[in-house]
Amino acid sequence: MKILMVCLGNICRSPLAHGIMEHIVREKGLDWEVDSAGTGDWHIGSAPDRRSIAIAKNYGLDISNQCCRQITVLDFERFDRIFVMDKMNLRDVLSLARTEEDKRKVKLLLDTEVVPDPYYEDDQFDTVYKMVEDGCRKILEKELKAESSRSL
Ligand code: 4NP
Secondary structure, three states: OEEEEEEOOOOOHHHHHHHHHHHHHHHOOOOOEEEEEEOOOOOOOOOOOHHHHHHHHHOOOOOOOOOOOEOOOOHHHHOOEEEEOOHHHHHHHHOOOOOHHHHHOEEEOOOOOOOOOOOOOHHHHHHHHHHHHHHHHHHHHHHHHHHHHHOO
16 A cells, blocks of 8 residues: 655645654554655755654654655556645645546545644644544554455
8 A cells, every 4th residue: 555645835744644654554564655745845855844843753753854745746656545634735636636546546634624734833733643643543444444355
């Protein structure tokens, strides 16, 4: 399974989703590929926001080596699933999709709510971390269930 996590800047939310997903799939011994990207181009080449690095560190994860990049149409070929944080990300990523198959790859990370942009909200990083972790664990559960029902 190849998973891409996407937000607007690729410095706050999707680097957390990238680091958390990578960690939990490794815990399970799975050989999944996980990456992240932003719809915007402002921070290309930068490390994650220091507040995301700090909150991840609080939970024992080091995301400081990640490097911001912008999503491209080629990501639809490289990845099986593309998870976005909010409705604007959803619209922006869907606007890059070329086919119905591309569109089917794109989903909100959380089924029933959006992960709010914490860029201007210093106190939101812990909430965002927990929401993203919850989303990642549910995605893993769902994929593993689907996999085991396919192999029956
Ligand atoms: P992210 O947060 O989409 O979670 O990475 C943002 C980071 C930067 C900006 C907006 C959102 N920005 O406008 O630079």
